[in-house]
Each structure stands twice: as structure tokens, then as C-alpha cells.
Amino acid sequence: VNSLILNTTTRLLVALMLVFSVFLLMRGHNEPGGGFVGGLVVAAAFSLYGFAFGVTATRRALRAEPQSLIVAGLLVAVGSGLVPIVFTGAPFLTGLWDDTTIPVIGKLGTPLVFDVGVYLVVTGATLNIIFTLAEKEE
């Protein structure tokens, strides 16, 4: 497929969707959203990009191997769980919070970091499957 309309709108939409995914991730703790759905939005965005420009270009646009995203996400999640053990001696994955309030995000805390890990894993896992299947097609 090489459609001018698809290509042009894709460029616009992908950028919007990526911003939207971060928005969903950040507001997740107080409003509908969260890391899981945020990750799915990223995956959807890159699938769209894939339809327009092909898998190879999409892999290049992603700039990281999906497997690396999975690994990074798991590490971030583990790290957010270890923070309370190291700093306060509380059990694994206890939520620690900073009390300053930031617009949209609310308060900063380790659960948010954990959600970032979920976001990365979901993105990586979904794109990994989609890319692998799509490459089989080509």
C-alpha cells in the first residue's frame, strides 16, 4: 500500500497517539487510564505506522528492539518494587509517595514508576508479536 492520504494522516495520528498514551499513563492513578491501556495505545500507533510504511521502517521509527522494551519494563517494575525495601525496609512493592502535587499526574510515587514498567512491557510485548507476525508476511 502506498496511499498519500494514509501516509499523511498516519504521521499526524501517530504523534497524537503517542502523546495521548503518555497522558493516559500519567493520569492513570486518578482518572481513567494507566500503564496497560497506555501501552496498548503505543502499540496501536506503531501498528498504524506499520500499515502505512512497512515493518522495517516502523522498527527504525521505534528506535529500540521490542525485546529491549520488555526487559527495560520488567527492570523498571522490579526497581520500583525494590525501592521501598532498600530505603525503608518495607516489603516488596510497597507504595512510597512524595507529597507535592503536580497537575495532571497528581502525586509522584513508586506505583507510578511501576506503571511505567507495565507501560513498557505491554508496548514491547504487543509490538513484538505484531512485528514478528507482520514480518512473516513480507
Add this chain to the structure above:
Amino acid sequence: MGLLSAILTGFGAACVAPALCRIRPTGGSRILALLPVALMFYFSGLIDDVAAGGPVHVRYDWIPSLGIHLSLHADALALLFCMLISLIGACVFLYASGYLAGDRDIGRFYFWIMIFMAAMLGVVLSANLITLFVFWELTSISSYMLIGYYHEQASARAAALQALLVTGAGGLALMAGFILLGTAGGSFEIADLLGQGNAIRDHPLYIPILILVLLGAFTKSAQFPFHFWLPNAMAGPAPVSAYLHSATMVKAGIYLMARLAPILGQTAIWEITLTVVGAGTMVWSAILAARQTDMKRVLAYSTITILGALTLLIGAGTALSVKAAVILLLAHSLYKGALFMVAGIVDHETGERDVTRLGGLYRVLPVTACAAAVAAFSNAGMPPMLGFIAKEYFYKAKLDLGDFAVVLTGAALAANVMLVVVALLVGFAPFYGQARETPKPAHEAPWPMLVGPVLLAGLGLLFGTIPTDLDTVLIQPAVRTITGDPSITITLGLWHDLIRNPTAALALSAATIVLGVVVYRSVGRIRTVRLPAAVGLERVYEGAVAGMLAVAQWQTRILQNGYLRSYVLTILTVTIGLVGWRLLGVRIDVPFASLQGVQFYQAAVCVLIAAGALFAVWAPTRLSAIASLGVVGLGMTMVFFLNGAPDLALTQIFVETLTVILFVLAFYRLPQLHVYSSLPVRARDAAVATAAGCMMTSLVLLARHGRFQNPISSYFAEHSYTLARGRNVVNVILVDFRGLDTFGEIIVLSVAALGVLAMIKLRIGQRARRAAAWERQ
């Protein structure tokens, strides 16, 4: 703190070992040998503390609610083992730097052997049964990795697996035994249990405890009929055999029996079991040892002989036999460690370790030959070695046993005669006589490989001849710990016993040596004598492994057959069966009255979903089926929106979108949809699907009633903001209240993604290989 750091430094050093060995292959490994030396000094420093102010004890809470603590305890018995582990560890680490010089995987070797050392120290220092068990299993695992060091060889892998399965099975029994023991004694702390000895021996669980704990000890210490794994474990490199499979790890079972003797011992069943198993192991393996020709296998079987003797002595439990056990343990660790390293040198330098094809090596390996001779003297129990004193005590202890004295002394004599034969086979035969052609031109080993055997053999000589304070500092306190009797004294004196007190034991010793030489002269005939076959559990082991694999294959063919349709069918049928069975006779009210409030758009969504589902079943093409499933999914999304679950709706939209994309990608190349299934199969599927739908509907209707006593949702709703500072309850549950579940789920997701990758990429690889093979033809 000190004890824990001593163990942790081992684990820490293990982690840096591979990097160190990569940077400086020879120098790095020699630096690593300094750690056990340092540990040895540390433990010898503790001896005085223990002698003066009782045991050193540290404890950290681990799972206090279950009585499980990380508690470590250094008393005389533990220190004796710690000294052996660190001393022989130092020799072995240095030795291995020469033995494995130039080996690509030397870093892996040092990693695992240091893990082993730390774990073994943990076993003997643990004061809590559960802690002990954890370290115990860690020694089994490191042993597995070390036996399988030459993992390119199928035989090494098989031997490693066999050792792991046998000791691992024993380990499971041991864990069960420990849990029962903790239940019976009310604590997992060994110190608490020591005071409960009588209560535990009278407890109804005593017999199961004893059986399970002894299973663990017997498998680990290669007692008959579980002995077969040890000779096979010789597939590992010589340093591993010297360290794990003669000097330390196989003595863990002996250690455990000695440690638990005050708690579980002193009953008829304990004494009879240990005596019979120990004596049987001792005699049978002694005969087998003399029949071997491979130096390492000879040594392996004779190690089993000593392990049997130690079991026998601990089982008897008299002061004299415990003394004999401790001295024998010490003497054996020294000389057997040395002999294994000698065997390794011979193998390494000549490329041959069959004693019938070796001879006259003393000309090319003079230092090794000396060390071998001294160690073999100790092995044979010749004066003035520590081994001689050990054997004297062994005989004395046997003669002292009253009713069974004659039988057991006879068994001991037979075993000791064979040990003389072993000493001659390994310590003398390869070095004297006519020189033979060897696969490699032999020359003396480099110094790092000689330090260990010379030092260990020399210590056996030193402790035998010169009166040191070894007896009062190490042996006597250890004997007191095992027997629980603080009045026992012991003096090691070779000439003391030899001259002033000529006893029956001395006469037996003389007879042993004479008989040993006589038997050695006809050792060729012993090798050819036919023994009753199939003694031992090795056949049973092989049968069990083969059977397990067959069952696994069978059930995999049935359950994991690769057809998604049969997986779905199995899952649904089982769920329907279990849930339906539970729902039988439960009254489910359908609230028709509340249906009046249903709005038009709600009904429309429901009709849409049902229509989509039905159309998916009858769809003529794959694409239309996928599209109609998408209708079902989007209908669900609308239900979520209409009922105030925007989170779910949002997620559902994206899941649906991506699912459709995935389906399209996966189905794009598949052939046209055909009806392959017959009518009965379709009828069955329809029935299962309908039943599943009915089940879910009933569950939803039941859940609606709020029959559950305290719905947890209100707790989450109340505490979401106060505890977790989030107003979005769904997300708070995901990342905070149920964070660990989510953590598990993202791991599952990652594994699934990697699985898809592996499955598809590997398929492509296979196809490419097949194509290449086709072209070659």
C-alpha cells in the same frame, strides 16, 4: 555478623570470579584461592571464642511468623567442618588454576565452586533447619553444575543429572522430615530441638521423621542403595571430585546425622538402621573399589566405604565410636583430597588414568609420587599416619560393641583390607614398576597443582607423628558436641597406643596390612570374579527416569497436542464440570422484574453482541468472522461505557483493535475457510459452547445476589485514596493493592511475547535449513 559475612563473601566472590578469570586467566584464579585461606584464619580465630565462651550465634528474622530464621551457629562440630572446607578449598582452588589452565570456561568453574563453598559453609553453620535445607539444596545444585562442567559430553550431563535427581529426591524427603521435626519439636531452631530430644523420640511422628531425614542424609552421603551416583559423578573435573565428592559435600549427610544424633539418636531403630546401612555400604563398596581400574572410580568407591564406616560409627553412638568417627572424617578428608588431586595430576599429565596401563611414573612425577605415597599410607592405615590412628580407633570402637562386636569387627576388617588394596592401587601401582607408554609424554605438574596434595598428605603425616593440640582444640570439642557429653576427653598419641598398650586393635591393624598386601597380589582375579548383578538402585533409577519421560511424552501428546481447539475444549469442559458440579442444586433467581427498567439502547447493544457472536460461527470467510468478533468486542466496550466503567471500556477498545490487527496478520495467508469437522463434532462443540454460556450466565446471576459476605470492592473504594493516594480504584488495584499480581502478569506477558518470537522465528529457521538440505541433495 561475622558468620554471615563469611558466607556472603563466598557468594560475592563467586559473582566477580568469571570477570576476574576473563581478565587474568591464571593470576585471577590464584587470587581467588586467597579467599578460603582468609576464611580459614577467620574460623581458626573463632576456635578460641568457642572454647572459651560457648558457641558464636547470630540470628536474623526471616519469616518470623513461621519460626524460620536465618540463624547461624558456630560450635565445635561446625568449626571442624569449616576448617576442612576452607583448608581443602584453598588447596583445590589453587590446584584448579593449573588443572584447568587455558580452559575457556574456567570462570564458570570458579563461579560454581565458590557458590558451593559458601553453601557448604552455610550447611554446617546453619542453626535453623530451614536455613540448613536451603544451603543443602544449593550444594546439590552447584554439584550438578560442576559434575556437568564438561557439558559437551553426554555422559557428564547424564551423571550430573543422576546426582541431582538422587540427591534432590533425598532433599525433598529431608525437607518433609524437617517440617515434621519442626512440628514435633515446636521449633525449627536446632538449639531448641536439642532440649526436646526425649519428647521427639516419644512423638508419634518420630518414625516418619527418622525415615525422611535419613533418606536425605543417605542420598547425599551415597549410602547403599543410593551409592551409585557418586562413582558416576567422577565425570566432573578432578578438583571437583577432590572437593565435593570426597572431602566435603558427601560428608554433609554424615554431618547431618552427627548434628541430629542427640535429637533423633539413641533409639534402637536409629542404631540398627545406621549400623546395617553403614556396614553394608562399607563392605560392598570396598569390594567394588578393588575391582575398578580407573583411578578416580577406585577412589570414589573407597570414599563410599569411608562414608559407610562413618555412618556405622555415628549409628553406634558410643563415646569411642564418635571419637573414631571424628578422627576418621578428618584423616579421610586429608588423604582422600590429596589422592584425588594426585589422580587428577596423573590424568592431566599422562592422559591416562587406568591403573593397569600406568607404571614407573615416579621418575617423571617425583613430587606427585611422594605425596601419593604419603597419602596412600594414611589411606591404608599405616603408622605413623593420622589414618593409622583413625583405624585404631575404628577397631577399638567395633570391638567395644558387645553383641555385634564379632560381626562388625569382621566387616571392618574386610573393608580395611580393601582400603589397603585401594591405597596400593592408587598410591603405588601407577608410580612404581615398569614404565609404560602414555598417551601424553609425562612431566611433573606445575607448582599450583602440587601444593594441595603435598600439603594435605603432609598434614596427615604431621598430625599422626607429632603431638599437636589438634585433639584438644578440634576433635575433643566436636566429639562432645555430637555426644552431648562434656566430660569426654581424647588424646591423640600414636606411639602412646602403639607401645604401652598393645591391644587387639593393634593386632587387627597388623593383620589388615598383611591381608591387604596378599589380596593386592591377586587383584586381577578379584576383577574377574562375577558378582550378583543388579545390586543397588541404579536400574530402578534408570527405569524411573525412563518411565517418567514416557509418561511425560504420553500426557504431552494428549494434553499439549498443539491444536488450539482441543486446548479450548479441555479448558472449557473442565471448568464447566467443576463449576457446574458446585452449582448443582443451587437456586438461581432470574430477576425478571428488573428487566422492565432496561432502556432501548441497552437492549440494542445486547442484540448486537448476540448477533455478532452468531454470525462469527456461521461466517463464510475468515475475514468476516474476525470482523464479527470485532462487533462482539465493541459491543462489550459499549456495555462497559454504559455501566460506568470507562477504564475497562478504554482498554477493551484498544485490545479489540489490536486483536483484529493480529488476526488479520495471522490469517492473511491461510487457505480459504473450509468445513473440516463432521456434524457430530460440530454438535459437541455447540453443546460445550452453550454450556459455557449457561455457566457464565449463572455465575453472573449468582454474583448479582451479593451472597459473598464482605465484598472487597468497598474496602478498595474506601482506601484507594487514603492508602494509595489514587482516585482511580481500578488502577490503584492494578499497581498498588494487587501490584504483585500485575507484576506476575507482566512477566507472563513478556514470556508469551518471547514465546511467539521464538516459535515463529524458529520455524523460519527450520524452513531455511530444510531448503538448504534440499538444495544439497
